[in-house]
Amino acid sequence: MRLSPDELIYWQFGHVKINATIAFTWALMLVLVVGSKLITRRLSHGLQRSRWQNLLEIVVTALEKQIREVGLRQPRKYLGFLGTLFLFVAISALCTVVPGYEPPTGSLSTTAALALCVLVAVPYFGIADQGLRRYLASYAEPTVIMLPFNIISEVSRTLALAVRLFGNMMSGAMIIAILLTITPFIFPVVMTLLGLLTGMVQAYIFFILATVYIAAAIGVRKDRPDVEAPPEA
Template sequence: MDIKDISPDQVVYFSLGPFDLNATIAYTWGVMALIVLVSIIVTNRMTASENMSRWQNFLEIVVDFLRRQIADISGEKPELYMPYIGTLFVFIAVCNLLSVVPGFLPPTASLSTTAALAITVFMAVIIFGVIKRGPLGYLRQYVKPTPMMLPFNIMGEFSRTLALAVRLFGNIMSGVKIVAILLAIAPLVFPVLMNALGLLTGMIQAYIFAVLAMVYIASATRIERERHEKTQTTQGDSDG
């Protein structure tokens, strides 16, 4: 199999010295531009009346769904996490949905893209953990239940980041390649079914990635929340 069939990173459109403009970068920029353009169009036509556009109605459903998922997972108000988790979900979902467009190479089929997304999750866990628990409170979790667990807890952080990247990359890349193989074997039958299945799988993968990111972030802030709830309960019992 040609290496170009494995990763869009190897499809180079333009080179200038050590810099290459490959399919992953080009289509990532394209997806980002599309998301920004649609967002501008929809937000410029937003209305609070019942005569809202279908796009606004659809996006409100998506936003409400994400807000409820974040609130259920974190047990907190979703406003703090919504911009990041929502951006993750929308970007991955759009990349995966556009994979059915002939000639489009989804950036999420590249390990470099999924690794970059996983790294942002890794950094978000630290940032939200520090915001909620403070620097010392967040770092203290790495030496619990004993200081001997420090290297294992650190390895756990890196391993789940790697797992996020490989899971998304493997699922999207394999789906794209299966469709390409079936298109060559039976161009009139299998592609339609596989594209429909690919759309469903792409949305599921976007949802799973966003949910796992929120789970990791929630785990980094849960101890502080539980301590706060315990304090409130103790105060309530004392008042009673």
């Protein structure tokens, strides 16, 4: 029994190898690119719209609403990054019904890469919104003694984000694999459906946590607006 798709090797030449994690990661990215191209090639601005466009608008509207509710006032600015993270994790979970498919999110290397994307995006959006000096100065607030603790916090929450997603996604796949070997067919089917639900929940949690981290770098660290002076008597 494989604990990770990294163990399934499709091709190897010396130290260079292509395992299931790499193969299915690129396959998912290809599906996302081609799918988005096909859905958006004939967008309509009128009342007559295709089912795919309606589905796309529902997903985009829901993501924008969640981003705005977290605290980011311009959701379109962050929708490309956060929406891609959500769709990648969600589709990775939904494709588990395909025979022979190995979800790349069941590998620690994939979840670590996703978490590193968040680690890079947080200061990127923070610097773009506040400027380099103000953003770096926020790490020394309220006193310079907090500088190493704030840096450790950035790194540790990235590690926690990767391990959380990896553990939840891998555990679901492992439970289904075990049940397939010791129980009849019908029960693993129910567990597979439960695994799909769990995968969607994990995609939502990863999306929300990434949004919260970016909002913390942009909104919480901004200066408070000046309080209006009381009118003179």
